[in-house]
Amino acid sequence: MNIEKIKNLRDSTGLSFNEIRKALDETGGDEQRAREILNKLGAQIAAKKSARQAKEGVVVSYIHSTRKIGSMVELLCETDFVARNIEFQKLAHELAMHIAAMKPDSVENLLAQPFVRDQDTTVLELINQHVAKLGENIQVGRFEIFEI
Numbered sequence: 001m002n003i004e005k006i007k008n009l010r011d012s013t014g015l016s017f018n019e020i021r022k023a024l025d026e027t028g029g030d031e032q033r034a035r036e037i038l039n040k041l042g043a044q045i046a047a048k049k050s051a052r053q054a055k056e057g058v059v060v061s062y063i064h065s066t067r068k069i070g071s072m073v074e075l076l077c078e079t080d081f082v083a084r085n086i087e088f089q090k091l092a093h094e095l096a097m098h099i100a101a102m103k104p105d106s107v108e109n110l111l112a113q114p115f116v117r118d119q120d121t122t123v124l125e126l127i128n129q130h131v132a133k134l135g136e137n138i139q140v141g142r143f144e145i146f147e148i
Contacts, residue, residue: 002029005024005029005031005034006020006021006024008031009023009024009031009034009035009038012035012129013035013038013039013042013129013132013133015038015041015042015132015133019038019041020034020038023035023037023038023041039125039128039129041132042125042128042129042131042132043125043128045128045131045132052078052136052137053078053137054076054077054078054136054137054138054139054141055076055078056076056077056078056079056080056082056083057074057075057076057077057083057092057141058074058075058083058088058089058092059072059073059074059075060072060073060075060089060092060093060095060096061073061096062093062096062097062099062100063100064100064101068147068148069100069145069146069147069148070100070145070146070147071096071097071099071100071143071144071145071146072096072143072144072146073092073095073096073099073140073141073142073143074140074141074142074143075088075091075092075095075138075139075140075141076138076139076140076141077134077136077137077138077139078136078137079136082134082135082136082138085134087130087133087134088130088134088138091126091127091130091138094115094117094126095110095123095140095143096143097116098110098113098115098116098117098123099143099145100145101116102116103145104143107140107142107143110123110140110143111123111124111127111140112124127139127140
């Protein structure tokens with residue numbers, strides 16, 4: 001088993017070594033097909049956790065270098081422990097940046113958009129990856145865009 005493949009999949013999905021190993025075994029070592037299986041698994045994990053209440057979280061802002069556009073996003077999770085987690089806070093910042101760049105008109109529209117830094121991944125898939133990594137329900141509460 002190629003350690004580099006496992007490391008790449010672990011970094012991108014956050015799933016356990018056993019889940020990654022099973023996906024690689026199932027695909028005969030094909031990293032791309034294993035990633036697809038793991039993304040589906042992340043979505044299943046997120047679906048299980050979606051019924052849980054997300055009452056904690058952070059509000060994060062992003063101001064573009066031109067100082068002409070900015071955004072604020074409310075990203076919710078279940079506990080203050082996860083809200084203080086650096087991975088969760090980085091996700092909130094990435095979402096605020098994406099919102100300023102792509103200007104979605106609703107949360108539903110935002111979730112369906114291809115993520116600005118990785119066009120092969122939707123914003124919902126990005127959030128689902130973090131749900132799998134952090135083990136809690138994560139939801140976008142609301143957001144605002146400010147533009148001059």
